[in-house]
Amino acid sequence: MILSPLPPGCRLIAPNYCGVMTTTDGSEQPAHPAYGTLREVTPFASVILCDNPGMMELDGTNTWVLRAPGSDECVVVDPGPPKHKGHAKDLAELPGVALTLITHRHFDHVGGIDRLHKRTGAPTRALSRKHTRDADPLRDREVIEAAGLKITVLHTPGHTGDSVSFLVEHDDERAVITGDTILGSGTTVLDPRDGTLRDYMNSLNRLIVEGDGATLLPAHGPDHPDLGPVARFYKAHREERIDQIVAALEDMDVSAKKAKPMKVVRKVYRDVDKKLWPAARMSVKAQLEYLRES
Numbered sequence: 001m002i003l004s005p006l007p008p009g010c011r012l013i014a015p016n017y018c019g020v021m022t023t024t025d026g027s028e029q030p031a032h033p034a035y036g037t038l039r040e041v042t043p044f045a046s047v048i049l050c051d052n053p054g055m056m057e058l059d060g061t062n063t064w065v066l067r068a069p070g071s072d073e074c075v076v077v078d079p080g081p082p083k084h085k086g087h088a089k090d091l092a093e094l095p096g097v098a099l100t101l102i103t104h105r106h107f108d109h110v111g112g113i114d115r116l117h118k119r120t121g122a123p124t125r126a127l128s129r130k131h132t133r134d135a136d137p138l139r140d141r142e143v144i145e146a147a148g149l150k151i152t153v154l155h156t157p158g159h160t161g162d163s164v165s166f167l168v169e170h171d172d173e174r175a176v177i178t179g180d181t182i183l184g185s186g187t188t189v190l191d192p193r194d195g196t197l198r199d200y201m202n203s204l205n206r207l208i209v210e211g212d213g214a215t216l217l218p219a220h221g222p223d224h225p226d227l228g229p230v231a232r233f234y235k236a237h238r239e240e241r242i243d244q245i246v247a248a249l250e251d252m253d254v255s256a257k258k259a260k261p262m263k264v265v266r267k268v269y270r271d272v273d274k275k276l277w278p279a280a281r282m283s284v285k286a287q288l289e290y291l292r293e294s
């Protein structure tokens, strides 16, 4: 679950491409968003975009399919939402599904788990036991060898407490599947249940360190050739928002402890569509909590 209430002055990180893209070897292939097709992004990572667009899902959920060239196994990451039987069926028909990995608990990522598990028998692994089938839950820093690839689990909480990213390596090429922690466009909302801005900032720092030069493979929105600049942009954007909240509090002559989130939203998000204010309120709440702890 994500949302992108773009605050004043914040631009999309990457354009949404349409149609075809010409690759370096001159061949043409579909670009994002390409629904229901297996689209190659790196020699070892392809995506099937589920047809579940929405305010919370952008163009839909990107299900990543990882396979080293020549491997007869593949790893599926995030089998998509519950009501899209055709999507789970397409995934189950991929040759050699050996493992399913989950980035976090939101329904548009975990809804297809049981359908895919039933059809393929492949174990499913998530940080939480609830979304794990026939295996142990993931552990931070664990290295998984599957489908001819090295996949390192990075716990990156903040969007949710159970959010993980996957660093995927093959020969000299690296890519990071970021789930909803970093998206292809817009910003990420922190789940008020267990997402915190402090965790999120730490996770962005971790992705800045791990992700320089790695292809960004997000759970929503277009992929990006280098995670580093996007992660740094996300961090700068969050810092800018925090500075705006601090300035607003000063203006309103109220402390972070006493401030009412909605009053701050009305001031800081006045140029943003009111439909997005409830989400903005969640963000502001998280920022106020962050400031209270500092």
Ligand SMILES: [Zn+2]
Residues within 6 Å of the ligand: 001, 002, 104, 106, 159, 180
């Ligand atoms: Zn989510």
